Amino acid sequence: xxxxxxxxxxxxxxxxxxxxxxxxxxxxxxxxxxxxxxxxxxxxxxxxxxxxxxxxxxxxxxxxxxxxxxxxxxxxxxxxxxxxxxxxxxxxxxxxxxxxxxxxxxxxxxxxxxxxxxxxxxxxxxxxxxxxxxxxxxxxxxxxxxxxxxxxxxxxxxxxxxxxxxxxxxxxxxxxxxxxxxxxxxxxxxxxxxxxxxxxxxxxxxxxxxxxxxxxxxxxxxxxxxxxxxxxxxxxxxxxxxxxxxxxxx
Ligand code: ADP
Ligand code: MG
Ligand code: MG
Numbered sequence: 001x002x003x004x005x006x007x008x009x010x011x012x013x014x015x016x017x018x019x020x021x022x023x024x025x026x027x028x029x030x031x032x033x034x035x036x037x038x039x040x041x042x043x044x045x046x047x048x049x050x051x052x053x054x055x056x057x058x059x060x061x062x063x064x065x066x067x068x069x070x071x072x073x074x075x076x077x078x079x080x081x082x083x084x085x086x087x088x089x090x091x092x093x094x095x096x097x098x099x100x101x102x103x104x105x106x107x108x109x110x111x112x113x114x115x116x117x118x119x120x121x122x123x124x125x126x127x128x129x130x131x132x133x134x135x136x137x138x139x140x141x142x143x144x145x146x147x148x149x150x151x152x153x154x155x156x157x158x159x160x161x162x163x164x165x166x167x168x169x170x171x172x173x174x175x176x177x178x179x180x181x182x183x184x185x186x187x188x189x190x191x192x193x194x195x196x197x198x199x200x201x202x203x204x205x206x207x208x209x210x211x212x213x214x215x216x217x218x219x220x221x222x223x224x225x226x227x228x229x230x231x232x233x234x235x236x237x238x239x240x241x242x243x244x245x246x247x248x249x250x
Contacts, residue, residue, distance in 0.1 A: 185210030
């Protein structure tokens with residue numbers, strides 16, 4: 001589904017990613033961990049196509065297509081979802097209306113008509129029931145006065161509705177409390193299937209107590225310096241990152 005080869009990327013002329021290789025297959029959950037400033041958010045932004053990031057070398061292949069020339073919006077339409085893509089408050093636009101617009105824009109990009117209102121309603125019911133989201137929450141203004149947990153609930157609801165092939169969740173927020181973590185984890189666990197894939201980016205091992213990754217990668221100084229299974233995350237929690245830095249001679 002996703003194949004990243006020798007990816008180098010910079011922002012404001014500063015080299016951040018220095019040769020990333022990563023392959024994600026359908027049905028897999030990958031965790032990317034690493035110390036602050038190692039390039040985790042940069043990697044997610046580059047995959048999603050944020051324009052301030054410059055790819056200088058290497059390639060990102062998604063579903064067999066080199067996506068380098070595609071704008072963020074086009075990548076989203078192809079099924080790449082990045083959390084925190086819409087952190088803005090939009091007074092007067094409800095959680096539901098926002099997601100309806102996103103769905104219909106995606107359909108338009110695919111040459112389809114708007115989703116019939118009846119089908120949309122059915123989908124909203126189905127996904128909000130699955131995620132145990134209160135109907136009242138759906139009519140709230142987007143992000144306006146949302147708590148950390150409510151922001152997460154909104155993101156997971158968007159993800160459920162858009163049903164991306166590849167979801168990238170950048171849990172960059174140090175303020176994530178245990179409730180917010182559970183919302184994210186429950187959502188991911190309920191939404192994952194053999195056809196989609198998830199990349200969870202986190203600084204913290206504890207999220208991986210709830211989302212069990214198939215693979216764990218450690219990013220350090222713009223490179224994946226170690227890959228393993230869930231046990232690697234446990235080892236990191238016990239020993240920190242310094243031993244890896246020593247191991248790779250950084
Ligand atoms: P992480 O998510 O692992 O904490 P980031 O990808 O956010 O790391 O940042 C990696 C490095 O790139 C840091 O040194 C950071 O200061 C720098 N960086 C990231 N985004 C920008 C930007 N928009 N402008 C300048 N420097 C940036
Ligand atoms: Mg980050
Ligand atoms: Mg950043």
